[in-house]
Amino acid sequence: MTLPVRITLRTIASLLAISLLAFAIISAMPSDPVAIAIRAWNLPVDGEIVAGLRAQWGLDRPFLERYAAWILRFFSGDWGLSFRTGEPVLDEFLRRLPLTLTIAFSGLTLALVAAVPLGFLAALKPRGLVDGVTRMLAVLVQAVPSIWLGLVFLWVLGVQLRWIRPFSRDWSGLILPIALIALHSLAVLTRVYRRDLIDISSQPFFRTALAKGLGRPAALWRHGHAHALYALLSAFRAEASWAVGSTAAIEVLFGLPGIGQFLVESIAARDYPVLQAYVMVVAGWLLLLNAGIAASLAWLGGRRA
Amino acid sequence: MKTLLRALRVSAALLASAAALSTTAWAAEPLRVGASFITSGLDPAKGSNGWALTSHGIGENLFSVDRDGVLGPNLAESAERVDEFTWLVKLKPNRRFADGTEVSAATVGAGLAHTMANNKAALATGGTLRFQAVDPLTLQVTTEKPVALIQALFAEWPLVTYHLQGDGTASFSGPYAVKSFRPDAEIELEPNPHFAGAEKRGPVTYRKFADGQALTLAFEAGQLDLAFGLPSEGIARLKANEDLTVKEFAVGYQYLAYLNTRSPMLADARVRRAVDLAIDRDQLVLAIHGGTPATGAYAPYFPFAGKQARSTDVGKAAGLLDEAGWVVSADGKRSKDGATLRLAVLAYPQRPDLVAMLPVVKAQLAALGIEVETRIVENANEVAGSGDFDVFLWAQHTAPSGDPAFFLNSTFRTGAGLNFSGYADDAFDAILDGFAEETDPAKRAAIAAAAEAKLIEDAPVSFLVSPVWHVGVSKALSGYEPWGSDYHVLRADIGEAR
Numbered sequence: 001m002t003l004p005v006r007i008t009l010r011t012i013a014s015l016l017a018i019s020l021l022a023f024a025i026i027s028a029m030p031s032d033p034v035a036i037a038i039r040a041w042n043l044p045v046d047g048e049i050v051a052g053l054r055a056q057w058g059l060d061r062p063f064l065e066r067y068a069a070w071i072l073r074f075f076s077g078d079w080g081l082s083f084r085t086g087e088p089v090l091d092e093f094l095r096r097l098p099l100t101l102t103i104a105f106s107g108l109t110l111a112l113v114a115a116v117p118l119g120f121l122a123a124l125k126p127r128g129l130v131d132g133v134t135r136m137l138a139v140l141v142q143a144v145p146s147i148w149l150g151l152v153f154l155w156v157l158g159v160q161l162r163w164i165r166p167f168s169r170d171w172s173g174l175i176l177p178i179a180l181i182a183l184h185s186l187a188v189l190t191r192v193y194r195r196d197l198i199d200i201s202s203q204p205f206f207r208t209a210l211a212k213g214l215g216r217p218a219a220l221w222r223h224g225h226a227h228a229l230y231a232l233l234s235a236f237r238a239e240a241s242w243a244v245g246s247t248a249a250i251e252v253l254f255g256l257p258g259i260g261q262f263l264v265e266s267i268a269a270r271d272y273p274v275l276q277a278y279v280m281v282v283a284g285w286l287l288l289l290n291a292g293i294a295a296s297l298a299w300l301g302g303r304r305a
Numbered sequence: 306m307k308t309l310l311r312a313l314r315v316s317a318a319l320l321a322s323a324a325a326l327s328t329t330a331w332a333a334e335p336l337r338v339g340a341s342f343i344t345s346g347l348d349p350a351k352g353s354n355g356w357a358l359t360s361h362g363i364g365e366n367l368f369s370v371d372r373d374g375v376l377g378p379n380l381a382e383s384a385e386r387v388d389e390f391t392w393l394v395k396l397k398p399n400r401r402f403a404d405g406t407e408v409s410a411a412t413v414g415a416g417l418a419h420t421m422a423n424n425k426a427a428l429a430t431g432g433t434l435r436f437q438a439v440d441p442l443t444l445q446v447t448t449e450k451p452v453a454l455i456q457a458l459f460a461e462w463p464l465v466t467y468h469l470q471g472d473g474t475a476s477f478s479g480p481y482a483v484k485s486f487r488p489d490a491e492i493e494l495e496p497n498p499h500f501a502g503a504e505k506r507g508p509v510t511y512r513k514f515a516d517g518q519a520l521t522l523a524f525e526a527g528q529l530d531l532a533f534g535l536p537s538e539g540i541a542r543l544k545a546n547e548d549l550t551v552k553e554f555a556v557g558y559q560y561l562a563y564l565n566t567r568s569p570m571l572a573d574a575r576v577r578r579a580v581d582l583a584i585d586r587d588q589l590v591l592a593i594h595g596g597t598p599a600t601g602a603y604a605p606y607f608p609f610a611g612k613q614a615r616s617t618d619v620g621k622a623a624g625l626l627d628e629a630g631w632v633v634s635a636d637g638k639r640s641k642d643g644a645t646l647r648l649a650v651l652a653y654p655q656r657p658d659l660v661a662m663l664p665v666v667k668a669q670l671a672a673l674g675i676e677v678e679t680r681i682v683e684n685a686n687e688v689a690g691s692g693d694f695d696v697f698l699w700a701q702h703t704a705p706s707g708d709p710a711f712f713l714n715s716t717f718r719t720g721a722g723l724n725f726s727g728y729a730d731d732a733f734d735a736i737l738d739g740f741a742e743e744t745d746p747a748k749r750a751a752i753a754a755a756a757e758a759k760l761i762e763d764a765p766v767s768f769l770v771s772p773v774w775h776v777g778v779s780k781a782l783s784g785y786e787p788w789g790s791d792y793h794v795l796r797a798d799i800g801e802a803r
Contacts, residue, residue, distance in 0.1 A: 031687065039690045041351045042424040042463070042722065085346040085488040092488065151518055158526040167512075167523045169491075252515045255339075255523075257490030264515070265489045268683035 003298055011287045015280075019074075022279040023067050026272055033057065036270045037083050074280065080273035084266065089273045093259055093281060100258035103174060103250065104243045107181025112236060114186050119193030119228070124217055126198065134194070138187040146180050147249045153180070154253075167255060177250045184246065185239040192235040196228035229300060233293050240289045244282050335493070335508040336782070339520050340533040340794060341655060343513035347486060349416075349465045349475050350423040356462035356705075361492060361511060362481040362795030364465035367394060367413070368456040368706075372788040374557070374607055376456055376707035380408060380466050380478060384455045387445075392455045396442045401499035402468040404476035410438035416467040416475065425722050427463040429715035430740075431455075451741040454749070460706035462792070480797040481509060489513060494795070502797065509795060517657045524777040525549065531785060532777035533794050536657045537594040540775050550783055552776045553595065556790040557604045557704055560589070560596075560658065560770040562650075562666070563689065563697040567727040570648055570695055575629040577764035580648075580696065582622035583673045584666060586615060589770050592665045593658040599768035601757045602703050602712065609709045609750035611757060615768055622673055631674075639674040647676040648695040653685035658772060659698040666698065689725040697725065698769075702790055709753035710740040717756075717765065728765035 034053045043049055054060045057080075058069050073080070079089035122131035141149070153176050158166040165172050197220055200206055209219040248260025255261075259278065266274035344357035349364060358364035367381035382395045400408035414436030420427050421434055432449025439445050452458050467475040476482075480503075481494040490513055496506035514520035517536035521543065524532035535543065535551065543551045562584075564577045571577050586598030601611030626632075631639040631646045639646040650666055652659040660681060667677045682688045689697055703712040715721050718737055719729040736759060739752040760766055776787045785799060 031691075035690075036687060039686055042353075042426045082488075084352075086348050086351060087346065087488065095487070151522070154519070154522045154526070158528075159522055162526065165528060166526060167519075167528045169510075253519050255490060255512055255514050255519065257487045261489055261515070270684060270687060 007291045011291050018283040031270050033272050079277045083271045084269045089277045096259045103177045104247050106178045110182040111185030115189035119190040122194040123197035134190045138191050141184045141187045150253050193228045193232045196231040197224045200224040237293050335510040337529050338511045338531045339529045350420040355465040360794050363479045364477045365479045367459040370707035389451050390448050392446045394444045402476040402478050403482035403497045406468045409441045410444040412468045416469050424463050430458045453744045457706040457708035530779040530782045535775040550778050553773050554787045557702045558700050559703050562767040563726045568695045573629045575625045579622040579625040581764050581767040582618045585617045589662050592661045596770045596772035604771045609753045633674045649678050650696040651680045651694045652698040656700040726765035733759045
């Protein structure tokens, strides 16, 4: 079996397993969706209405039958109606997903692109200026929640200096959200990349390269970069997972209508169709990312071999 | 010289064009409004959408309460009682919904009937209402229960008026019409072309800010013309900035605590009364930087509001707990039969003042020897409805129709839809029955006072603070005067306030 086929099968199997688990957990939640809908919509508590909703949502059927019906509907594009808004969940996700993906991808891409030169400079001169700054940045983003950092940026850059318009609906409203994601990931990725380069600089083959007359920068790039890229991509996978959660918090703070904001409001209302869809979308995002990274690592390995 | 004159003419023409363009740009520039809430959807029959749509300037009621708290006609002209259960409501002529449909008895009746069938909050006062068009502008209304003041019933928030269109969507009659809607985030409004003075009104962008700090910062950054419901802790800082205008206004909301009568800890009315007596309302006012201690169920500006602030008497509270068998143990905690008196006190973050009050309430109850666990929950209605609490701090408009009956009927009548305390008392229900027949405002106030006295005696609720709220306005909107709590944030006159 070829690698792409293997990765595809693994992704599909994982998605199905996650969907079953998510459906089971959400179904096992103590609140009754019909009771929630009746309260949320102020519906009269009427036996006919209750029975009608139970039948409409398939709650009167056995678990596996319900799951099978839901997953089939899900993959055929019927994601149900939101309890809160009464609107189709798929339409809402399609409207919101581009914004969330823009924030997450832009932040992660910026971080990935900047992490290589910064990590390289930090490894080139340990305890130098770049190393010190990236270390401080790493400590800061690990110690301070992104939502708090966002409030500080809002106050300094938006209110005091008026350099940006943080709540505008054009591209300038995305600067801070993207910067927050990028800053966190940049700090982590830079340190990972630097650490691997420094590890390599203590290896015998690296000393041999230096003895052959290569300068330290050239030796690090030629013999260390590809190795450190492995670690960088693995760390990128973890950062992408972190970005999913953080994007939700950032969307709430900046009032951005992405899927994270929709999720936060839906948790409060126990909006089951939205919660189930969110789990599937996030699982899909992470599995695709994993597949992409696995393919990249295999490709890198092939090139090195 | 000729060249100079030509250059001057060209410059003047360019300047004039630029001025004209900038005027057009200003006129088309939407008014930017931020608040902590937004309608959940555009279906007026669902949940509390009726209230939110009216608050956004989209919907209207047949009758409504004006800035002085006085109930008056709105889409309707008058209402006349025919017999115990029948009323004739006369509509104003020449009114249209945003889709151009005339506001007629048939369309209004169909919309209200749809709400009756789908929202039980609409049934609180008169039960299920039936509607029949007598002529194009006269609507016959038959109530299930006698209603003494149908004008107040039609001012209740669920009963927003709309034209139910063929595809199941609704068209409204308020000063603004929906251009686009993004749930939980933003609603773009345009003037309803059929509402008087549409030409004076510009578009509006209404945004929800889930975080109070973000709302404050957006206002400070000059990105909002109107910031509604600014958190109280930032007001002093905002007022110190002379570029910003912050207005304070009394609201019809009351901050109160539901005391769960179904909870084993609070089943005894003496314990509930002790909780009510232990709370020092002056301290709560300090915690939220404004307002006054509650005098009862209603904000002080209503004519039927109580006059005396609810008192604090820790000694009496301790006595009531002793009498109920909850005595102080060696560790300073109260217990009975080996069980500690432990209360779960809840609040929800959508009203930040409640969260600010939470530690104060905890400290005051703890001083009495009660062990308190505090919780902040996002899904307040869900948790309150499930009964999984002992004390729930709550913000509620208690006279949205300018009449005292709706709040008492919908919140404390046995089995009522919003009866989170689980209170059930025949004598109390009998007092409320008086509202069905009595039309004289003074006598209705007396019924409300009797009901309040019964509530204070049985203590399924503790009335805490009559708050003030804060609104930030930009220079462009300095003429805006807030009133009507959050029931009328966007009004017909808002464009004219610029």
